[in-house]
Amino acid sequence: MCSTEMPFPGATGKGLKIAVIDSGINTNHPHIVAKTSGVLVGEDSGSSVTWDDVLGHGTAVAAAIQEKAPGAEYFAVKLFDKALTTTSSRLIRAIEWTIDSGMDLVNLSLGTSALGAKSVFEALIKRAERLGVIMVCARYENRNPVLPGILDGVVSVDVDWRLDRHSYRVSQVEGETYYTASGFPRPLPGVSPVRNLQGISFAVANMTGLLARACEHMGSRSMQDVHRTLASGAFTA
Numbered sequence: 001m002c003s004t005e006m007p008f009p010g011a012t013g014k015g016l017k018i019a020v021i022d023s024g025i026n027t028n029h030p031h032i033v034a035k036t037s038g039v040l041v042g043e044d045s046g047s048s049v050t051w052d053d054v055l056g057h058g059t060a061v062a063a064a065i066q067e068k069a070p071g072a073e074y075f076a077v078k079l080f081d082k083a084l085t086t087t088s089s090r091l092i093r094a095i096e097w098t099i100d101s102g103m104d105l106v107n108l109s110l111g112t113s114a115l116g117a118k119s120v121f122e123a124l125i126k127r128a129e130r131l132g133v134i135m136v137c138a139r140y141e142n143r144n145p146v147l148p149g150i151l152d153g154v155v156s157v158d159v160d161w162r163l164d165r166h167s168y169r170v171s172q173v174e175g176e177t178y179y180t181a182s183g184f185p186r187p188l189p190g191v192s193p194v195r196n197l198q199g200i201s202f203a204v205a206n207m208t209g210l211l212a213r214a215c216e217h218m219g220s221r222s223m224q225d226v227h228r229t230l231a232s233g234a235f236t237a
Contacts, residue, residue, distance in 0.1 A: 007233030013069025013212035019098040022058030025076035031063035038076030041094040051078040061205040068209030107208040109201035111146025125153040159183040159203040167235035181206040
């Protein structure tokens with residue numbers, strides 16, 4: 001199913017600061033078109049390791065967002081280096097950095113299944129809400145619920161393979177609102193979509209880009225206002 005136009009026409013995410021918690025960003029990639037800087041989080045901080053992306057995952061995630069919101073400023077919060085794995089404590093430090101640094105949106109295309117840390121993440125999300133930081137998070141990873149994406153106070157995202165990458169749906173379960181978006185990234189010339197990166201990471205990234213468009217002209221960015229605004233731009237056919 002394809003939409004004819006991206007929601008919130010004319011918006012580019014101008015004025016927003018967007019953090020991408022991932023494997024860094026390669027600023028030389030042709031799909032990285034917005035102002036982008038970065039920071040290391042965790043045990044590698046302060047070493048000779050840079051926030052450049054050696055995996056390509058963070059770059060593809062950022063490219064999906066920037067396609068929709070090229071007017072925003074981007075911050076690569078490098079959590080991964082040689083593999084897409086980390087610890088809950090490093091993930092928490094990464095989220096703390098985004099809150100302390102006054103980000104507007106935080107793209108978190110990952111999560112932790114360590115549900116015992118729920119209270120820690122709940123406190124982080126409440127603090128983010130108070131300061132106007134909107135977290136866009138994966139709801140599941142390999143169909144397992146993950147934190148913080150299953151918590152109240154975040155824009156929770158799942159995959160809908162029927163959608164194109166310029167649209168999203170609003171869903172509800174037991175009174176809880178969540179969103180579904182395409183799991184495909186921006187296409188690469190000469191690379192078949194089935195051979196390219198795909199999955200929940202890109203559903204979250206696509207949703208972050210579309211949310212940035214929605215937020216550009218919003219006054220209040222409370223979660224209530226975010227949900228109301230997103231409902232107005234959702235694909236309903």
